[in-house]
Amino acid sequence: MPTLEDVAKRAGVSTATVSKVLSNTPYFTDATRLKVMQAVQELGYVPNLAARALSSGKTHIIAVVFPYVYEAIFTDPNIMNTLAGIEAECTTQGYNILLSTPQLASDEPDTHYQQLIQSGYLDGVIAIDSYPTASALKPVQEKGIPAVVIGYEACDYSVRHDDQAGGQKIMEHLIALGHTRFGLIEVPEDTNYGVKYRSIGVRAAAEQAGLDYDSFPRTSGDWSTHSGSRCAAALLAQHPDVTALICYNDRMAMGAIQQARSMGRAVPGDLSITGYDDIPSAVLCDPALTTISQRSPEQGRIGARLLFEVLDGTHPDPVVLDPLLIVRQSSAPRP
């Protein structure tokens, strides 16, 4: 592989000149510029990134970290779509993505992860923190590496979607359809940063419509389809008058739909059921789910952009994205 020196020799200049021309330093004559570029071309020179990293302190690598909280994390559509957005933006900016999924479940810190953070390999990190069980951010902050969080975790720079607006939108939609008797399939508040705010949004919409939010029957699942069925079974058995079921994610909504049907309720004829997240299955299932999109790809793009701004020395404000209400077939006017 040709080195800087080879290029310098061939172009008849110093290595300093080649280096500077390649990094677009001004003050060079077009003539030398041309000589250099030509030599680069002829030799097929590509800079050695390790050498560049060592001398400049910049690696052009950013790490995308998300704690390994459960085995299916690599098929979580929100996380993967976020990753896709980050990737798109990084490619544009010439940054490479290093993937790291620290195991933070146990008390002992993941030493591999710690080493990586300390290794000087990373110009910055983007942490996806959907789940508050584990923070991958602490070592990063200790080391003083520029970081942005996608989510709620405390960090100078962050982007997330507005869970409160999400809760509000889904509720307003159902209210507009004439519903007044609601059931809630939630999730324990400590499972996820956002759910608390979704509740606040739902409550706000309810109260604005003059409904007594606190009187709504509710149960908590664990995100799974199965728990959605179970919750729906319990809730509908005790409160058969409910005409709309708000679920805090799509999988529980799908479970609820199956359960409701098996109890003889038509969805959405007798009962509207809504989800949250807009996972791929939400279009495929029957009836297709009315749900909320968190706009994960945009969160990813923006997160990357924020990091680049931080790397440039600016201090961007946190971004809160307005979620999208996706109306499909699982919601309908009150029977």
Add this chain to the structure above:
Amino acid sequence: MPTLEDVAKRAGVSTATVSKVLSNTPYFTDATRLKVMQAVQELGYVPNLAARALSSGKTHIIAVVFPYVYEAIFTDPNIMNTLAGIEAECTTQGYNILLSTPQLASDEPDTHYQQLIQSGYLDGVIAIDSYPTASALKPVQEKGIPAVVIGYEACDYSVRHDDQAGGQKIMEHLIALGHTRFGLIEVPEDTNYGVKYRSIGVRAAAEQAGLDYDSFPRTSGDWSTHSGSRCAAALLAQHPDVTALICYNDRMAMGAIQQARSMGRAVPGDLSITGYDDIPSAVLCDPALTTISQRSPEQGRIGARLLFEVLDGTHPDPVVLDPLLIVRQSSAPRP
């Protein structure tokens, strides 16, 4: 950040000694070993990876590349599960994963990608090549970087699942249920390396059962749910006697199910429909799909393991994984 030199001073030895002790070179007394480790501990020393990479030529980074062939690639369950498997294995071995999704659609090569490959940053690459439209492998092979392919693309080292066995298993399952009149919802052969072999497997099972494979009605979709509906509509209209529909992926199978039902056919009562891939929706949809699992996580793990063997100087044989038949509710005995 403390450097090797700091550690050496503190331990009262040379940097060479520290370096060698840290890399587990034999021949050192326990005493010096101890001194070194203690100094490392006290200083919280972590090696600078860029420096290490520059002097040793080893970065401990491997790239996982999959061509950016369509926008939803980051939510393709096969690819993401493969990635999860690779990640798990790399973490175990202390390797870091760099993600790269070269844009190979256009004729001009993706220069970012080319640069990355040439940059000396990569100890090896794992290419996921589900789609033959674009090869990310050429620059890698030109540069002589150790590579393994997950899929069919030509490469010294590779792992994939056995598409022929997959086709055969699904067909044998349906034959065992008593079906004799089949319809095929395929995909153009140049869309995917594997489909050709799935057909061969289906044919083999058919002929073994004395059925005339060539007489089966067939149409081609484009993997999408929508195309599944369209194909099912055409096929069932012309061949209402068909009792089993074999689809070459799950999304088309789901489309086919919807279409069949809207034409008044009960699934699986009147008509069995099978998929391929076992995507997450396959359990969630109604009826849950009988399908084939490619065992993507294992493909990923094995791919990584193969790469490590190559990095160790051995020449592992290609691996072909036996796929799994997953029987669920979309298939039933012939009516």
Add this chain to the structure above:
DNA sequence: CTGAAAGCGCTTACAG
């Protein structure tokens, strides 16, 4: 069993 020293391939003040 341990160390001195060269070298990996860049970048970056500093000079001129």
Add this chain to the structure above:
DNA sequence: CTGAAAGCGCTTACAG
């Protein structure tokens, strides 16, 4: 506008 030279923090023959 360009170059000489130091230095980034390691590893690795080579010597002893």
